[in-house]
Amino acid sequence: MTPTLFSPPRPLSAASCAIPRVDSALRLSLRPVPNRRSVVDGAWWPCSRDAAAELPDLIAAVDRLLDRATLRIGVHRDTWQNIPRRIPARGRQVRIGWFRHADPRVITLSFAAGEPVVLLIIPPGTAAGAAKAVLKLTAQETAGMAVDDILTLASLPPDPAFSAGIAGSPARWENEGGSVIA
Structure with a gap:
């Protein structure tokens, strides 16, 4: 089975995609069989x-691609704007949790x-x-690679909004334990 790339349906509002799409065909990559050794x-x-404008399309796409129903989404509180508590999706409410x-x-x-x-977020405007x-790169095998390694290998410059999400802390994330390291 090969990774799937898709083009999402029209955004929910004109403001949700204020950045012009250079190539709207590539917005999500997802390995059909997750590898627990990958970050x-x-x-x-x-x-x-x-989040209110972007998450419904993501939920629909992931549900369709994995043939499972998303029940909960966890996001970083300081990275997203307009985070709802719940989003309606195919006869259910998907709970949204935000964490710092x-x-x-x-x-x-x-x-x-x-x-x-777990999906790596490519910052809007990239x-x-x-x-x-x-x-x-993320559609391929990334076992043993940290998020920083993936971003470096793809030559993606760090996004200050995502790096600043952890206030006063370095932007390096420890791979296994889930805590910020210096």
Whole structure:
């Protein structure tokens, strides 16, 4: 089975994709079979930092691609704007949890059965070439690679908004224990 790249449906509002799409065909990469040795299971390139506008399309796409129902999403509180508590999706409400202790560069989707899916967030406004490189790289095997390694290998410059998500702390995230390290 090969990784799937898709083009999401039209955004919910005109403001949700204020940044022009250079190539709208590549917005999500997701390995069909997650590898628990990998830090991320794919990447997502949202159009904005507006969670209410961006998350419904992500939920629909992941549900369709994995044939599972997303029940909960975990995001970093300081990275996103307009974070709702719940988002309606296919006859259910997906709960949104926001945290300040999580890596601001990833989003986690949880399901009733199976392992959660962790996606690397490509910052909105990233140049198309760099975003495509990250999407392609995360669709391949990234076992043993930290988020910083993936971003460096794809030549994606650090995004100050995501790095600043952990106030007063360095932007390096410890791979296994889930805490910031110096």
